Amino acid sequence: MGSKGDALRQRIVAAADELFYKKGYENTSFRDISDEVNISRGNFYYHFKSKDEILNAVIDARISAFESMLKAWDKKIIDPKKRLYYFIDMLSRNEDEITSYGCPVGGLCTELAKTSHAMQGDANRMFIVFCDWIVTQLKLLGIKNNTKQVALHLLVLAQGAVTISNAFEDKRFLQQEVKRAKQWLDAEIPKYSRDE
Amino acid sequence: MGSKGDALRQRIVAAADELFYKKGYENTSFRDISDEVNISRGNFYYHFKSKDEILNAVIDARISAFESMLKAWDKKIIDPKKRLYYFIDMLSRNEDEITSYGCPVGGLCTELAKTSHAMQGDANRMFIVFCDWIVTQLKLLGIKNNTKQVALHLLVLAQGAVTISNAFEDKRFLQQEVKRAKQWLDAEIPKYSRDE
DNA sequence: GTCTATATCGAGATAGAC
DNA sequence: GTCTATCTCGATATAGAC
Numbered sequence A, B: 001m002g003s004k005g006d007a008l009r010q011r012i013v014a015a016a017d018e019l020f021y022k023k024g025y026e027n028t029s030f031r032d033i034s035d036e037v038n039i040s041r042g043n044f045y046y047h048f049k050s051k052d053e054i055l056n057a058v059i060d061a062r063i064s065a066f067e068s069m070l071k072a073w074d075k076k077i078i079d080p081k082k083r084l085y086y087f088i089d090m091l092s093r094n095e096d097e098i099t100s101y102g103c104p105v106g107g108l109c110t111e112l113a114k115t116s117h118a119m120q121g122d123a124n125r126m127f128i129v130f131c132d133w134i135v136t137q138l139k140l141l142g143i144k145n146n147t148k149q150v151a152l153h154l155l156v157l158a159q160g161a162v163t164i165s166n167a168f169e170d171k172r173f174l175q176q177e178v179k180r181a182k183q184w185l186d187a188e189i190p191k192y193s194r195d196e
Numbered sequence C: 001g002t003c004t005a006t007a008t009c010g011a012g013a014t015a016g017a018c
Numbered sequence D: 001g002t003c004t005a006t007c008t009c010g011a012t013a014t015a016g017a018c
Helices: A007-023 A030-037 A041-047 A051-076 A080-093 A095-101 A104-114 A117-123 A125-140 A147-167 A171-188 B007-023 B030-037 B041-047 B051-076 B080-093 B095-101 B104-114 B117-123 B125-140 B147-167 B171-188
Strands: none
Touching: A007 A030, A007 A041, A007 A051, A007 A095, A007 A104, A030 A041, A051 A080, A051 A104, A051 A117, A051 A125, A080 A095, A080 A125, A080 A147, A080 A171, A095 A147, A095 A171, A095 B104, A104 A117, A104 A125, A104 A147, A104 B095, A104 B104, A104 B147, A117 A125, A125 A147, A147 A171, A147 B104, A147 B147, A147 B171, A171 B147, B007 B030, B007 B041, B007 B051, B007 B095, B007 B104, B030 B041, B051 B080, B051 B104, B051 B117, B051 B125, B080 B095, B080 B125, B080 B147, B080 B171, B095 B147, B095 B171, B104 B117, B104 B125, B104 B147, B117 B125, B125 B147, B147 B171
Protein backbone atom coordinates (compact mmCIF):
# COMPACT_ATOMS: atom_id res chain seq x y z
CA MET A 1 0.00 0.00 0.00
CA GLY A 2 3.00 2.33 -0.07
CA SER A 3 2.89 2.99 3.65
CA LYS A 4 5.55 5.08 5.35
CA GLY A 5 7.34 1.98 6.55
CA ASP A 6 7.92 0.89 2.95
CA ALA A 7 11.58 -0.07 2.50
CA LEU A 8 11.95 1.09 -1.10
CA ARG A 9 10.15 4.30 -0.34
CA GLN A 10 12.66 4.99 2.40
CA ARG A 11 15.56 4.27 0.05
CA ILE A 12 14.12 6.75 -2.46
CA VAL A 13 13.76 9.40 0.24
CA ALA A 14 17.31 8.78 1.47
CA ALA A 15 18.75 9.12 -2.04
CA ALA A 16 16.66 12.21 -2.79
CA ASP A 17 17.72 13.71 0.54
CA GLU A 18 21.39 13.50 -0.35
CA LEU A 19 20.91 14.63 -3.95
CA PHE A 20 18.71 17.59 -3.01
CA TYR A 21 21.46 18.62 -0.63
CA LYS A 22 24.36 18.26 -3.05
CA LYS A 23 22.70 19.35 -6.29
CA GLY A 24 19.70 21.36 -5.12
CA TYR A 25 16.05 20.41 -5.48
CA GLU A 26 15.24 21.79 -8.94
CA ASN A 27 18.53 20.59 -10.34
CA THR A 28 17.95 16.99 -9.22
CA SER A 29 16.08 14.86 -11.75
CA PHE A 30 14.25 11.57 -11.36
CA ARG A 31 17.01 10.06 -13.44
CA ASP A 32 19.57 11.18 -10.83
CA ILE A 33 17.56 9.52 -8.09
CA SER A 34 16.80 6.34 -10.03
CA ASP A 35 20.49 5.96 -10.87
CA GLU A 36 21.18 5.95 -7.15
CA VAL A 37 18.37 3.62 -6.09
CA ASN A 38 18.42 1.38 -9.18
CA ILE A 39 14.76 1.50 -10.05
CA SER A 40 12.94 2.61 -13.18
CA ARG A 41 11.71 6.17 -13.49
CA GLY A 42 8.11 5.09 -13.87
CA ASN A 43 8.21 3.34 -10.53
CA PHE A 44 8.48 6.63 -8.63
CA TYR A 45 4.85 7.33 -9.27
CA TYR A 46 3.74 4.27 -7.43
CA HIS A 47 5.33 5.69 -4.29
CA PHE A 48 4.86 9.43 -4.85
CA LYS A 49 2.35 11.46 -6.80
CA SER A 50 4.88 14.10 -7.84
CA LYS A 51 8.35 15.46 -7.29
CA ASP A 52 6.94 17.93 -4.77
CA GLU A 53 5.69 15.00 -2.73
CA ILE A 54 9.23 13.59 -2.59
CA LEU A 55 10.42 16.97 -1.37
CA ASN A 56 7.79 16.87 1.34
CA ALA A 57 8.93 13.43 2.41
CA VAL A 58 12.55 14.59 2.45
CA ILE A 59 11.70 17.56 4.66
CA ASP A 60 9.78 15.33 7.06
CA ALA A 61 12.66 12.84 7.12
CA ARG A 62 15.17 15.58 7.87
CA ILE A 63 13.06 16.97 10.68
CA SER A 64 12.73 13.49 12.22
CA ALA A 65 16.45 12.90 11.85
CA PHE A 66 17.31 16.24 13.47
CA GLU A 67 14.92 15.62 16.35
CA SER A 68 16.36 12.22 17.18
CA MET A 69 19.89 13.57 16.75
CA LEU A 70 19.19 16.29 19.32
CA LYS A 71 17.60 13.76 21.64
CA ALA A 72 20.73 11.62 21.41
CA TRP A 73 22.86 14.67 22.21
CA ASP A 74 20.75 15.42 25.26
CA LYS A 75 21.31 11.90 26.47
CA LYS A 76 25.05 11.89 25.78
CA ILE A 77 25.87 15.40 26.98
CA ILE A 78 24.62 16.65 30.33
CA ASP A 79 25.98 20.20 30.45
CA PRO A 80 23.77 22.49 28.31
CA LYS A 81 26.74 24.71 27.54
CA LYS A 82 28.66 21.75 26.17
CA ARG A 83 25.59 20.79 24.17
CA LEU A 84 25.69 24.20 22.49
CA TYR A 85 29.40 23.80 21.87
CA TYR A 86 28.63 20.47 20.29
CA PHE A 87 26.02 22.13 18.12
CA ILE A 88 28.53 24.70 16.90
CA ASP A 89 31.09 21.97 16.34
CA MET A 90 28.72 20.34 13.91
CA LEU A 91 30.21 22.79 11.41
CA SER A 92 33.66 21.38 12.13
CA ARG A 93 32.56 17.77 12.03
CA ASN A 94 30.95 18.27 8.61
CA GLU A 95 33.48 20.72 7.23
CA ASP A 96 33.99 18.89 3.94
CA GLU A 97 30.33 18.71 2.97
CA ILE A 98 29.61 22.21 4.26
CA THR A 99 32.35 23.93 2.30
CA SER A 100 31.31 21.97 -0.79
CA TYR A 101 27.51 22.09 -0.58
CA GLY A 102 26.52 24.47 2.20
CA CYS A 103 23.91 23.73 4.85
CA PRO A 104 21.05 21.31 4.08
CA VAL A 105 18.64 23.50 6.05
CA GLY A 106 19.66 26.97 4.91
CA GLY A 107 20.34 25.86 1.35
CA LEU A 108 16.88 24.40 0.88
CA CYS A 109 15.10 27.36 2.48
CA THR A 110 17.06 29.75 0.27
CA GLU A 111 16.21 27.80 -2.87
CA LEU A 112 12.52 27.49 -2.06
CA ALA A 113 12.27 31.20 -1.28
CA LYS A 114 13.12 31.83 -4.93
CA THR A 115 10.86 29.20 -6.48
CA SER A 116 8.05 27.25 -4.86
CA HIS A 117 6.79 29.70 -2.31
CA ALA A 118 4.24 27.05 -1.33
CA MET A 119 6.77 24.75 0.33
CA GLN A 120 8.79 27.44 2.11
CA GLY A 121 6.76 27.16 5.28
CA ASP A 122 7.47 23.44 5.49
CA ALA A 123 11.20 23.90 4.95
CA ASN A 124 11.75 26.48 7.65
CA ARG A 125 10.29 24.09 10.21
CA MET A 126 13.77 22.57 10.09
CA PHE A 127 15.17 25.81 11.50
CA ILE A 128 12.50 25.88 14.19
CA VAL A 129 13.56 22.46 15.49
CA PHE A 130 17.06 23.77 16.13
CA CYS A 131 15.86 27.14 17.42
CA ASP A 132 13.58 25.54 20.01
CA TRP A 133 16.33 23.20 21.17
CA ILE A 134 18.80 26.08 21.58
CA VAL A 135 16.20 28.07 23.54
CA THR A 136 15.85 25.12 25.92
CA GLN A 137 19.59 24.98 26.50
CA LEU A 138 19.81 28.74 27.07
CA LYS A 139 17.07 28.61 29.67
CA LEU A 140 18.84 25.75 31.44
CA LEU A 141 21.89 28.03 31.54
CA GLY A 142 19.96 30.70 33.40
CA ILE A 143 19.29 33.04 30.49
CA LYS A 144 15.82 34.47 30.91
CA ASN A 145 15.44 37.33 28.47
CA ASN A 146 15.26 37.27 24.69
CA THR A 147 16.14 33.59 24.54
CA LYS A 148 14.56 33.19 21.13
CA GLN A 149 16.41 36.17 19.76
CA VAL A 150 19.69 34.84 21.13
CA ALA A 151 18.98 31.38 19.75
CA LEU A 152 18.25 32.78 16.32
CA HIS A 153 21.46 34.78 16.45
CA LEU A 154 23.40 31.59 16.97
CA LEU A 155 21.73 30.28 13.81
CA VAL A 156 22.72 33.52 12.09
CA LEU A 157 26.37 32.98 13.03
CA ALA A 158 26.24 29.42 11.75
CA GLN A 159 24.44 30.22 8.49
CA GLY A 160 26.71 33.16 7.75
CA ALA A 161 29.80 31.05 8.34
CA VAL A 162 28.41 28.40 6.02
CA THR A 163 27.58 30.86 3.24
CA ILE A 164 31.01 32.51 3.22
CA SER A 165 33.07 29.34 3.67
CA ASN A 166 31.01 27.65 0.97
CA ALA A 167 31.48 30.57 -1.43
CA PHE A 168 35.26 30.35 -1.02
CA GLU A 169 35.37 26.60 -0.33
CA ASP A 170 37.51 27.48 2.66
CA LYS A 171 37.63 25.05 5.58
CA ARG A 172 40.11 27.09 7.56
CA PHE A 173 37.81 30.09 7.56
CA LEU A 174 34.97 27.86 8.73
CA GLN A 175 37.10 26.78 11.70
CA GLN A 176 37.85 30.40 12.55
CA GLU A 177 34.16 31.14 12.62
CA VAL A 178 33.51 28.13 14.84
CA LYS A 179 35.92 29.66 17.33
CA ARG A 180 34.26 33.06 17.10
CA ALA A 181 30.82 31.56 17.62
CA LYS A 182 32.01 29.83 20.79
CA GLN A 183 33.52 33.06 22.09
CA TRP A 184 30.27 34.86 21.40
CA LEU A 185 28.39 32.14 23.25
CA ASP A 186 30.74 32.45 26.24
CA ALA A 187 30.00 36.15 26.41
CA GLU A 188 26.24 35.58 26.24
CA ILE A 189 26.16 33.06 29.06
CA PRO A 190 26.04 34.66 32.52
CA LYS A 191 29.26 34.23 34.46
CA TYR A 192 27.86 32.07 37.25
CA SER A 193 27.07 29.32 34.80
CA ARG A 194 30.46 29.39 33.09
CA ASP A 195 33.30 26.94 33.48
CA GLU A 196 31.11 24.45 35.19
CA MET B 1 29.18 44.50 -33.45
CA GLY B 2 27.61 43.72 -30.08
CA SER B 3 30.14 45.73 -28.14
CA LYS B 4 29.79 46.22 -24.41
CA GLY B 5 28.27 49.64 -24.95
CA ASP B 6 25.38 48.09 -26.88
CA ALA B 7 22.11 49.50 -25.55
CA LEU B 8 20.00 46.37 -26.08
CA ARG B 9 22.74 44.21 -24.63
CA GLN B 10 22.67 46.31 -21.50
CA ARG B 11 18.89 46.02 -21.26
CA ILE B 12 19.20 42.23 -21.50
CA VAL B 13 21.83 42.17 -18.76
CA ALA B 14 19.73 44.42 -16.54
CA ALA B 15 16.65 42.22 -16.94
CA ALA B 16 18.67 39.04 -16.42
CA ASP B 17 20.28 40.57 -13.35
CA GLU B 18 16.93 41.16 -11.68
CA LEU B 19 15.48 37.80 -12.73
CA PHE B 20 18.54 35.82 -11.64
CA TYR B 21 18.18 37.53 -8.27
CA LYS B 22 14.47 36.96 -7.80
CA LYS B 23 14.08 33.54 -9.44
CA GLY B 24 17.61 32.12 -9.38
CA TYR B 25 19.87 31.49 -12.37
CA GLU B 26 18.80 27.98 -13.37
CA ASN B 27 15.17 28.76 -12.83
CA THR B 28 15.23 31.79 -15.13
CA SER B 29 14.52 30.97 -18.79
CA PHE B 30 15.19 32.92 -21.96
CA ARG B 31 11.44 33.31 -22.20
CA ASP B 32 11.40 35.05 -18.82
CA ILE B 33 14.06 37.48 -19.97
CA SER B 34 12.56 38.08 -23.41
CA ASP B 35 9.18 38.81 -21.82
CA GLU B 36 10.87 41.54 -19.82
CA VAL B 37 12.95 43.04 -22.63
CA ASN B 38 10.41 42.48 -25.43
CA ILE B 39 12.68 40.79 -27.92
CA SER B 40 12.50 37.41 -29.61
CA ARG B 41 14.26 34.44 -28.07
CA GLY B 42 16.44 33.91 -31.13
CA ASN B 43 17.82 37.39 -30.81
CA PHE B 44 19.69 36.53 -27.61
CA TYR B 45 22.23 34.61 -29.60
CA TYR B 46 23.30 37.63 -31.54
CA HIS B 47 24.37 39.24 -28.26
CA PHE B 48 25.47 36.18 -26.27
CA LYS B 49 26.78 32.77 -27.23
CA SER B 50 25.03 30.99 -24.37
CA LYS B 51 23.13 31.43 -21.12
CA ASP B 52 26.39 31.08 -19.22
CA GLU B 53 27.70 34.10 -21.08
CA ILE B 54 24.73 36.13 -19.87
CA LEU B 55 25.54 35.02 -16.33
CA ASN B 56 29.10 36.17 -16.82
CA ALA B 57 27.90 39.55 -18.02
CA VAL B 58 25.54 39.83 -15.05
CA ILE B 59 28.35 39.07 -12.60
CA ASP B 60 30.58 41.67 -14.26
CA ALA B 61 27.76 44.21 -14.19
CA ARG B 62 27.12 43.58 -10.51
CA ILE B 63 30.78 43.96 -9.64
CA SER B 64 30.94 47.25 -11.54
CA ALA B 65 27.78 48.46 -9.86
CA PHE B 66 29.06 47.54 -6.40
CA GLU B 67 32.40 49.23 -7.03
CA SER B 68 30.85 52.50 -8.13
CA MET B 69 28.35 52.31 -5.28
CA LEU B 70 31.18 52.01 -2.75
CA LYS B 71 33.05 54.83 -4.45
CA ALA B 72 29.97 57.02 -4.12
CA TRP B 73 29.72 56.12 -0.42
CA ASP B 74 33.35 57.07 0.10
CA LYS B 75 32.64 60.44 -1.44
CA LYS B 76 29.44 61.05 0.51
CA ILE B 77 30.54 59.71 3.90
CA ILE B 78 33.85 60.80 5.41
CA ASP B 79 33.93 58.86 8.69
CA PRO B 80 34.96 55.22 8.02
CA LYS B 81 32.89 54.03 10.96
CA LYS B 82 29.79 55.68 9.53
CA ARG B 83 30.62 54.08 6.19
CA LEU B 84 30.51 50.67 7.86
CA TYR B 85 27.24 51.57 9.56
CA TYR B 86 25.90 52.54 6.16
CA PHE B 87 27.04 49.20 4.79
CA ILE B 88 25.17 47.35 7.54
CA ASP B 89 22.14 49.55 6.98
CA MET B 90 21.99 48.32 3.41
CA LEU B 91 20.07 45.39 4.91
CA SER B 92 17.51 47.83 6.33
CA ARG B 93 17.25 49.88 3.19
CA ASN B 94 16.54 46.77 1.10
CA GLU B 95 14.52 44.89 3.70
CA ASP B 96 11.64 44.05 1.36
CA GLU B 97 13.74 42.47 -1.37
CA ILE B 98 16.06 40.76 1.13
CA THR B 99 13.32 39.05 3.11
CA SER B 100 11.70 37.99 -0.17
CA TYR B 101 14.68 36.96 -2.27
CA GLY B 102 17.77 36.96 -0.07
CA CYS B 103 21.10 38.51 -1.02
CA PRO B 104 22.09 38.82 -4.70
CA VAL B 105 25.69 37.97 -3.82
CA GLY B 106 25.26 35.14 -1.34
CA GLY B 107 22.30 33.67 -3.20
CA LEU B 108 24.19 33.36 -6.46
CA CYS B 109 27.32 31.93 -4.82
CA THR B 110 25.21 29.38 -2.98
CA GLU B 111 23.40 28.32 -6.14
CA LEU B 112 26.57 28.03 -8.22
CA ALA B 113 28.29 25.97 -5.51
CA LYS B 114 25.63 23.31 -6.13
CA THR B 115 25.64 23.40 -9.93
CA SER B 116 28.14 25.01 -12.27
CA HIS B 117 31.32 24.74 -10.25
CA ALA B 118 33.07 26.46 -13.16
CA MET B 119 31.52 29.86 -12.52
CA GLN B 120 31.82 29.84 -8.74
CA GLY B 121 35.18 31.59 -8.81
CA ASP B 122 33.69 34.45 -10.80
CA ALA B 123 30.72 34.84 -8.49
CA ASN B 124 32.67 35.07 -5.25
CA ARG B 125 34.61 38.02 -6.66
CA MET B 126 31.50 39.96 -5.65
CA PHE B 127 32.23 39.12 -2.03
CA ILE B 128 35.85 40.13 -2.44
CA VAL B 129 34.87 43.62 -3.57
CA PHE B 130 33.01 44.18 -0.30
CA CYS B 131 35.65 42.42 1.80
CA ASP B 132 38.44 44.63 0.44
CA TRP B 133 36.42 47.77 1.00
CA ILE B 134 35.65 46.81 4.61
CA VAL B 135 39.33 46.05 5.23
CA THR B 136 40.18 49.55 4.02
CA GLN B 137 37.69 51.12 6.43
CA LEU B 138 38.93 49.02 9.36
CA LYS B 139 42.52 50.09 8.72
CA LEU B 140 41.44 53.73 8.59
CA LEU B 141 39.87 53.13 12.01
CA GLY B 142 43.18 52.03 13.43
CA ILE B 143 42.62 48.29 13.41
CA LYS B 144 45.87 46.62 12.49
CA ASN B 145 45.51 42.90 13.16
CA ASN B 146 43.34 40.33 11.39
CA THR B 147 41.55 42.98 9.37
CA LYS B 148 40.58 40.48 6.70
CA GLN B 149 39.21 38.06 9.26
CA VAL B 150 37.22 40.84 10.90
CA ALA B 151 35.93 42.04 7.54
CA LEU B 152 34.80 38.55 6.60
CA HIS B 153 33.07 38.20 9.94
CA LEU B 154 31.01 41.28 9.15
CA LEU B 155 29.99 39.54 5.93
CA VAL B 156 29.14 36.45 7.99
CA LEU B 157 26.83 38.50 10.21
CA ALA B 158 25.14 40.01 7.17
CA GLN B 159 24.75 36.73 5.26
CA GLY B 160 23.45 34.90 8.30
CA ALA B 161 20.90 37.60 8.98
CA VAL B 162 19.78 37.43 5.36
CA THR B 163 19.44 33.64 5.35
CA ILE B 164 17.33 33.49 8.51
CA SER B 165 15.16 36.53 7.79
CA ASN B 166 14.59 35.25 4.27
CA ALA B 167 13.65 31.77 5.51
CA PHE B 168 11.00 33.28 7.79
CA GLU B 169 10.25 36.32 5.60
CA ASP B 170 10.70 38.36 8.76
CA LYS B 171 11.67 42.02 8.42
CA ARG B 172 11.59 42.68 12.14
CA PHE B 173 14.16 40.00 12.78
CA LEU B 174 16.35 41.51 10.07
CA GLN B 175 16.23 44.86 11.87
CA GLN B 176 17.22 43.20 15.14
CA GLU B 177 20.23 41.68 13.45
CA VAL B 178 21.19 45.04 11.97
CA LYS B 179 21.31 46.39 15.51
CA ARG B 180 23.39 43.46 16.72
CA ALA B 181 25.85 43.84 13.86
CA LYS B 182 26.36 47.52 14.75
CA GLN B 183 26.94 46.63 18.39
CA TRP B 184 29.47 44.02 17.37
CA LEU B 185 31.21 46.58 15.19
CA ASP B 186 31.34 49.07 18.07
CA ALA B 187 33.06 46.47 20.22
CA GLU B 188 35.58 45.68 17.49
CA ILE B 189 36.64 49.27 16.93
CA PRO B 190 39.27 50.52 19.41
CA LYS B 191 37.91 53.04 21.85
CA TYR B 192 40.02 55.99 20.74
CA SER B 193 38.37 55.97 17.37
CA ARG B 194 34.83 55.71 18.71
CA ASP B 195 32.23 58.45 18.89
CA GLU B 196 34.19 60.68 16.63
C1' DG C 1 4.94 -3.57 -7.18
C1' DT C 2 7.95 -2.89 -10.92
C1' DC C 3 8.75 -2.53 -15.49
C1' DT C 4 8.78 -0.51 -20.60
C1' DA C 5 7.03 2.54 -23.49
C1' DT C 6 5.31 6.95 -24.47
C1' DA C 7 3.01 11.48 -23.96
C1' DT C 8 3.77 16.26 -23.15
C1' DC C 9 6.10 20.05 -22.24
C1' DG C 10 9.61 23.68 -21.95
C1' DA C 11 14.32 24.41 -22.00
C1' DG C 12 18.66 26.08 -24.65
C1' DA C 13 20.32 26.58 -29.07
C1' DT C 14 20.50 26.99 -34.45
C1' DA C 15 19.24 28.31 -39.42
C1' DG C 16 18.00 31.32 -42.40
C1' DA C 17 14.60 35.01 -44.08
C1' DC C 18 14.20 39.89 -43.88
C1' DG D 1 20.31 43.45 -35.96
C1' DT D 2 15.98 41.26 -35.31
C1' DC D 3 12.75 38.13 -36.54
C1' DT D 4 10.25 33.29 -37.26
C1' DA D 5 10.65 28.62 -37.50
C1' DT D 6 12.72 24.68 -36.05
C1' DC D 7 15.97 21.29 -33.89
C1' DT D 8 17.37 18.59 -30.04
C1' DC D 9 17.34 17.35 -25.64
C1' DG D 10 15.96 16.18 -21.00
C1' DA D 11 12.52 16.98 -17.74
C1' DT D 12 8.00 15.40 -15.23
C1' DA D 13 4.39 12.57 -15.69
C1' DT D 14 1.13 8.77 -17.58
C1' DA D 15 -0.57 4.20 -19.59
C1' DG D 16 -0.57 -0.20 -19.56
C1' DA D 17 1.99 -4.80 -19.80
C1' DC D 18 3.82 -8.20 -16.64
